[in-house]
Amino acid sequence: MTLLEVRGAAKRFGAVQALDGVDLRVTAGEVVALVGDNGAGKSTLVKAIAGVFPLDAGEVLRHGALSVVWQDLALCDNLDVVANLFLGRERVRHGLLDELEMEREAQALLARLGVTLPAVRAPVSALSGGQRQSVAVARAVLAQPKVMLLDEPTAALGVAQTAQVLQLVARLRSEGLGVLVVSHNLADVFQVADRIVVLRLGRKVAELDPKAASREAVVAAITGATA
Amino acid sequence: MTLKERLPVLIGLVAIAIVFQSLNANFLSARNLTNLGLQIAAMSLVACGLVFVLLLGEIDLSAGAVSGLGAAVMGVVGVRFGLPGPLCALAALLTGAAIGLFQGVWITRFTVPSFVVTLAGLLAWQGAQLGVLGDTGSLNLNDGFIVGLCATFLPPLAGGALLVAAITGVALTSVLSRRWVSAGRLGLLGISGGLPLAIFSADRGVPLAVVLVVGVVALMDAVVRRTRFGRHVLAVGGNAEAARRAGISVERVRIAVFALGSMLAAAGGVLAASRLLAVNQSSGGGDLLLNAIASAVIGGTSLFGGRGSVWSALIGALAIGGISNGMDLLGWASPVKYGVTGAVLLLAVTVDALARSRSAAR
Numbered sequence A: 001m002t003l004l005e006v007r008g009a010a011k012r013f014g015a016v017q018a019l020d021g022v023d024l025r026v027t028a029g030e031v032v033a034l035v036g037d038n039g040a041g042k043s044t045l046v047k048a049i050a051g052v053f054p055l056d057a058g059e060v061l062r063h064g065a066l067s068v069v070w071q072d073l074a075l076c077d078n079l080d081v082v083a084n085l086f087l088g089r090e091r092v093r094h095g096l097l098d099e100l101e102m103e104r105e106a107q108a109l110l111a112r113l114g115v116t117l118p119a120v121r122a123p124v125s126a127l128s129g130g131q132r133q134s135v136a137v138a139r140a141v142l143a144q145p146k147v148m149l150l151d152e153p154t155a156a157l158g159v160a161q162t163a164q165v166l167q168l169v170a171r172l173r174s175e176g177l178g179v180l181v182v183s184h185n186l187a188d189v190f191q192v193a194d195r196i197v198v199l200r201l202g203r204k205v206a207e208l209d210p211k212a213a214s215r216e217a218v219v220a221a222i223t224g225a226t227a
Numbered sequence B: 001m002t003l004k005e006r007l008p009v010l011i012g013l014v015a016i017a018i019v020f021q022s023l024n025a026n027f028l029s030a031r032n033l034t035n036l037g038l039q040i041a042a043m044s045l046v047a048c049g050l051v052f053v054l055l056l057g058e059i060d061l062s063a064g065a066v067s068g069l070g071a072a073v074m075g076v077v078g079v080r081f082g083l084p085g086p087l088c089a090l091a092a093l094l095t096g097a098a099i100g101l102f103q104g105v106w107i108t109r110f111t112v113p114s115f116v117v118t119l120a121g122l123l124a125w126q127g128a129q130l131g132v133l134g135d136t137g138s139l140n141l142n143d144g145f146i147v148g149l150c151a152t153f154l155p156p157l158a159g160g161a162l163l164v165a166a167i168t169g170v171a172l173t174s175v176l177s178r179r180w181v182s183a184g185r186l187g188l189l190g191i192s193g194g195l196p197l198a199i200f201s202a203d204r205g206v207p208l209a210v211v212l213v214v215g216v217v218a219l220m221d222a223v224v225r226r227t228r229f230g231r232h233v234l235a236v237g238g239n240a241e242a243a244r245r246a247g248i249s250v251e252r253v254r255i256a257v258f259a260l261g262s263m264l265a266a267a268g269g270v271l272a273a274s275r276l277l278a279v280n281q282s283s284g285g286g287d288l289l290l291n292a293i294a295s296a297v298i299g300g301t302s303l304f305g306g307r308g309s310v311w312s313a314l315i316g317a318l319a320i321g322g323i324s325n326g327m328d329l330l331g332w333a334s335p336v337k338y339g340v341t342g343a344v345l346l347l348a349v350t351v352d353a354l355a356r357s358r359s360a361a362r
C-alpha cells in the first residue's frame, strides 16, 4: 500500500534548482534510502514532504500521518526522557500533569521499539548520542504516524550507536510503517534499505535495489561518473 | 531541583547563621528571625516572578519599578478614590499584569531583547510612579486590610493548622498527579515548616506576610512542576526551537511569563508598602531589583534558562536577606554592605556558569 507519493517535485532557490521533477513512493513496511552528494536536494525534498515550504511544481500525496526526525534532533536537554517524549502532547489529569500515565506509556513505547535507556527519568543531556537519537525517533513514533522521515539519523554516531538506530529503523518497518531515511553512509544504506533513491543536482538519477545493485553502481549514480 | 543542586545554598545559609550568630548573639533570636521573615517577604515575591522569567532564559529589569508603580496605584486608588483595601491591592496586581503583558508582547512581537524592553520599562514605570504619586510624592497608608498584611501575626495554633493543611495539600497534589512523594520528603517538609513555626511562636506569632509568601511560592512551584504551562516554560527555556517544533506556542508562553512575573513584582510592592505603612517616590527603587535577581540566582535558578525552581526565590531571599540583616545588626556601613552583597551575587553566578559548562561538556 502506498503511504507517500511525490510526483514531479520541483523547487528553486534563486539560481539553484534544488529539486527538478522528482518522483518518489514509499509503501507500508518499506525503508527507502535517499542518497546523494552534498547539495543534491535531499533535505529540500524532506522539507517539501513535511510541508515546511510549498513546491514550485509537482505534488505530495500522503495517505496517513507523517512525522519527521530532524537532523538536529530538537530535544530539551533540561527535561527528562518522559517530558521530551510527551512535549506538546502531555497527558493531563485533573488539570495536572499525569506523570504516572506518561511514564507508563513511555516505558511501553521504548520497550516496543527495543530502546534501552539508563532511566526514563534521566535528563536527556545525560544520554549518549545514539540514545538521544532513539528518544527523538520514539518521540516521532508517539504521534502514531504512518510514514516517518529521518534526516541523517546516524550522521554523528559511533559504530554501536549507529547499529542501535538502524535496528530501530528496522523495527519501524516491521511495524508496517513506511520509512524514508536520508543517509550519507552507504554501509548503513545497504544494511537497512529496501530501495535506494539517488538524487543528483535536484534530479532523481537512479532507483536501485540494494540486493541486486553493487556499491560501485550507487557511488557512480551519486557522483555522475559512468560506471 | 535535587537536594544535591540545593546543597551550595543550604551550606551558605548555615554559614551565614554561624558567622553572624558568633558576631552578634541576637542574630538567631526569635525576634530577629521574625523581623528577617518580614524583611524578605516583598523581595521574595519579586524574586518569585523573576524565577519564571529566568527559567525562560530572559531577564526583567523592570521588576523593581513595577513593584513601586503597583504600590503607588494601590495607594492612590485607596486615598484619592476611597476604594476598599482588597480592591486597591487588586488594582496593583492588575497594573503589574498589564505592564507585563505589554512588555511581553513587545518583546515577542518585535523580537527586541527582554533586557532592552525591560530596561526602557524600568525608566518609564519609575516615571509613571512619580506621576501617579503627584506633588506630595508620598502617601501614608492606613487601610486596615493593607496594613494588616504585614502587621498581623497568627497565633501558634493557627500556624500549626496551616502547616498541617500545607502538608496535606502537597500529598494531595502528589496523589492527583500520581507522582509519589516519599514519606521522608513529607517529613522534611514538616521539619522545614515546623522549625520556623516554633521560632515565630516564640516571638509575636506567625507573620501573615510570611504565610502569604510561602503560599504563593508553593503554588507557583506547583505551576512549574505539575502543570502543562509550567512544563512548556521549562521547554522554552531549555530549547525554544524544540518547543516550537513540538507545537508549543513559544510566543504565548513568553508573554504569559512576563505578565505573571510583573504581577508578582506588583504583589511584592503591595507587601513592601504594607510594611512601610506608606508609598513614596523611592518605593521599589534602591537595591530591590538586584537583590531579587540575586535571590533567584543564589537559590539555584540559572541565568541561562531552563534550570531552577521557584523555591530558590525564597531560599535565596533568605540568604541575601540574612546577610543584609546580619550586617545591619553589626552596624556595618553601606559601602561594605554593597560590596559584600555584590561579592555573594558574583559567587552565585559563577557557580551557575561553572555548573552549566560542566553539564555542557558531558
Ligand SMILES: Nc1ncnc2c1ncn2[C@@H]1O[C@H](COP(=O)(O)OP(=O)(O)OP(=O)(O)O)[C@@H](O)[C@H]1O
Pocket: A013, A014, A016, A017, A018, A036, A037, A038, A039, A040, A041, A042, A043, A044, A045
Ligand atoms: N533555504 C534555502 N535558500 C537557498 N538555497 C537553498 C535553501 N535550501 C537549500 N538550498 C540549496 O538547495 C540545494 C539543495 O540543498 P539540500 O539542503 O536539499 O541538500 P542536501 O542534499 O540535503 O545536502 P547535504 O548532504 O549537504 O545535507 C543546495 O544547493 C542548497 O544550497
Ligand SMILES: [Mg+2]
Pocket: A042, A043, A044
Ligand atoms: Mg541535508
